[in-house]
Amino acid sequence: MNADLHCHSTVSDGLLAPIEVVRRAHANGVELLALTDHDELKGLAEAKAEAKALGMRFVDGVEVSVSWGDDTTVHVIALGIDPANVQLVEGLVRVRAGRDARALRMAAELDKVGIHGAYEGALRFAGNPALVSRAHMARFIVEQGLARDAKSVFDHWLAKGKPGYVSHAWATLEEAISWIHGAGGVAVVAHPGRYRLTKAALRKLLTEFKACGGDGIEVLSGSQWAGDVDEMATLARTFGLLASTGSDFHGPGESWIDLGRMPALPPDLVPVWTRLH
Ligand code: AMP
Ligand code: MN
Ligand code: MN
Numbered sequence: 001m002n003a004d005l006h007c008h009s010t011v012s013d014g015l016l017a018p019i020e021v022v023r024r025a026h027a028n029g030v031e032l033l034a035l036t037d038h039d040e041l042k043g044l045a046e047a048k049a050e051a052k053a054l055g056m057r058f059v060d061g062v063e064v065s066v067s068w069g070d071d072t073t074v075h076v077i078a079l080g081i082d083p084a085n086v087q088l089v090e091g092l093v094r095v096r097a098g099r100d101a102r103a104l105r106m107a108a109e110l111d112k113v114g115i116h117g118a119y120e121g122a123l124r125f126a127g128n129p130a131l132v133s134r135a136h137m138a139r140f141i142v143e144q145g146l147a148r149d150a151k152s153v154f155d156h157w158l159a160k161g162k163p164g165y166v167s168h169a170w171a172t173l174e175e176a177i178s179w180i181h182g183a184g185g186v187a188v189v190a191h192p193g194r195y196r197l198t199k200a201a202l203r204k205l206l207t208e209f210k211a212c213g214g215d216g217i218e219v220l221s222g223s224q225w226a227g228d229v230d231e232m233a234t235l236a237r238t239f240g241l242l243a244s245t246g247s248d249f250h251g252p253g254e255s256w257i258d259l260g261r262m263p264a265l266p267p268d269l270v271p272v273w274t275r276l277h
């Protein structure tokens, strides 16, 4: 099964419209696709209609921003949710509500280190202030010629501990999982290898995730080091979590891996799609 259960469109910080994401996934041989924009469901109807026209299976998804522990941002992928569920929709409105003010605070910090106009610059890329993200700010900084790519912008300015980073309160783990379950979906920890947690802290995260009823883990992610797969597979087995896979595709040239180009999951794991209809 060529499944890609994590990717982005222009609805959040991706570069392609939802319909283009679906067409590209289909052209790349994807058989089961989930669109998972950050904190927003708006692209799902367009994507689902195009997937249907192409005869490709499609799952409604979203990537929920969560704050966990001592200022760690964790992403939780929701799969198979009902996009009309009121509690989920209202929860996501609340999560998005902080983005605009956060971007202003980030831009004020960047201004102090000589990067001017980052708020307006990021908004040009984001379109919608409620969805402005560090990815948009990174595109502006690259456009200014101050860095060669987004990764280097994060390394210098936007990652935790760097001058443009400001802490932010997203949803709690309990909230995100309860919204997802309330909407009939499955909750998956996104790219667990990317949080720079110690092994002990990652186990603590998964222990709490399980205690809240969390269902799965991305064993394979286009945005974590490919060598992490053995560790993540072991964690899936230990914690009894379903295994998920996704490219985390944001756009041509911006992602490590294209849609539908992930390797197969370790065969003994239970794939998350066994729980999706
Ligand atoms: P935000 O939700 O505003 O905190 O932005 C997070 C987004 O920034 C992620 O979803 C990625 O698209 C992007 N991002 C995070 N870290 C990096 C990185 N090291 N290099 C490139 N993009 C990144
Ligand atoms: Mn992103
Ligand atoms: Mn993410």
Ligand code: MN
Pocket: 006, 007, 008, 063, 248
């Ligand atoms: Mn993502």
